[in-house]
Amino acid sequence: MNPFAPGLFTDRVVLITGAAGGVGGALAEVLAPLGARLVLTDRDGHVLHQRAQALGASAYAADLSEVAQIERLIAHTLQTHGRLDGLAHCAGIWVEGPSEEATEADWQRCIDVNLKAAFFLCSRTIPALKTTRGAIVTISSDAGVVGNAGAAIYCASKGGVGVMTKALARELAPAGVRVNALCPSDILSPMLQFQAERYGAGDPQAYFQRLLAHYPQAESARFLRPEEVAWHAAWLLSPACEGVTGTNAMLDFGLSAGY
Numbered sequence: 451m452n453p454f455a456p457g458l459f460t461d462r463v464v465l466i467t468g469a470a471g472g473v474g475g476a477l478a479e480v481l482a483p484l485g486a487r488l489v490l491t492d493r494d495g496h497v498l499h500q501r502a503q504a505l506g507a508s509a510y511a512a513d514l515s516e517v518a519q520i521e522r523l524i525a526h527t528l529q530t531h532g533r534l535d536g537l538a539h540c541a542g543i544w545v546e547g548p549s550e551e552a553t554e555a556d557w558q559r560c561i562d563v564n565l566k567a568a569f570f571l572c573s574r575t576i577p578a579l580k581t582t583r584g585a586i587v588t589i590s591s592d593a594g595v596v597g598n599a600g601a602a603i604y605c606a607s608k609g610g611v612g613v614m615t616k617a618l619a620r621e622l623a624p625a626g627v628r629v630n631a632l633c634p635s636d637i638l639s640p641m642l643q644f645q646a647e648r649y650g651a652g653d654p655q656a657y658f659q660r661l662l663a664h665y666p667q668a669e670s671a672r673f674l675r676p677e678e679v680a681w682h683a684a685w686l687l688s689p690a691c692e693g694v695t696g697t698n699a700m701l702d703f704g705l706s707a708g709y
C-alpha cells in the first residue's frame with residue numbers, strides 16, 4: 451500500500467531522528483526504496499546500526515537533548531553526503547503522571563528531546579536546507595492540539611512544536627524551505643507499549659482500551675501503524691507537496707475534531 455512513485459526521493463539526502471523507534475524506523479523503510487540517501491540517528495545505537503545496515507543508510511548515534519551533539523550530527527551528515535534535502539524529527543519521549551507530582555527532571559527530559567531538539571535540529575540545518583530548498587517535518591501529536599489529562603508536560607512540548615513549526619514556515623518560506631508538523635493519534639510503536647506497561651497499573655490492555663474509548667469510531671477504533679504515519683511524513687517531505695507549509699496536519703481519526 452506504499453502510495454509513492456519509485457524514484458521520488460532519488461539522490462535526496464534525508465536526516466531521520468528517532469530512527470531506532472517506530473515512526474523513524476518506518477520512515478527510513480519508506481524512503482530507502484524511493485531512492486533517498488538516509489542518515490539515521492537515535493540514542494539507541496544497537497537497533498540503529500542494524501536498521502541502517504539493512505537499508506544501506508548511514509548511522510550516527512547521538513543524544514539529541516544536547517545541542518553540541520546535534521551540531522556534530524549535522525556536521526557528520528554534511529561531511530558524508532555534501533548536502534541535505536530533508537529533516538524528519540521523529541525522536542521523542544512520553545511523560546505521564548499527576549501534574550502535582552511532576553519533577554523538574556520530568557519537565558526537562560521531555561522538553562529537551564521533544565521541543566528543544568526539534569528547534570535546534572531545525573536551526574542548525576537551515577543553511578543546508580536553504581541551499582537545496584528542502585523540507586522539514588516534525589512529529590508532533592494530537593496531544594499538541596488538544597489536552598491529554600495526565601500528560602501536561604508532553605502536551606506542552608508538542609504544542610510548542612506545533613506553533614514553532616508555523617513560525618519557522620513563515621520565516622523560511624522566502625528561501626523555499628517548507629516546515630510542517632504531523633499530529634498523529636496513538637501509534638502502535640515501542641512508545642505506546644512503554645506507556646501501557648509503565649502507566650497501565652499492571653494492566654496494559656485496560657490502558658489501551660481507555661485510549662481507544664476516546665475515538666469517534668467506537669467499536670472500530672484502532673491505533674495507527676508506524677508506516678501510516680511514515681507515509682504522511684514522506685508525503686510532507688516530498689517535492690510533490692510543494693504548496694504545503696506551516697501545517698499541523700492531523701492524522702488522528704477525528705479525535706481532535708470536536709465531540
Ligand SMILES: NC(=O)c1ccc[n+]([C@@H]2O[C@H](COP(=O)([O-])OP(=O)(O)OC[C@H]3O[C@@H](n4cnc5c(N)ncnc54)[C@H](O)[C@@H]3O)[C@@H](O)[C@H]2O)c1
Nearest residue numbers: 468470471472473493513514541542591636637639640641
Ligand atoms: N506512539 C504514539 O502513540 C505517538 C502518538 C503521537 C505522537 N507520537 C510522537 O511520534 C514520534 C515517534 O514516536 P514513536 O511512536 O516512534 O516512539 P518510539 O519510542 O518508538 O521512538 C522514539 C525514538 O526516539 C529516541 N529518542 C528518545 N530520546 C532521545 C534522545 N534524547 N536522543 C536521541 N533519540 C532519542 C528513542 O530511542 C526511540 O528510538 C515521537 O515524537 C512521539 O512523541 C507518538
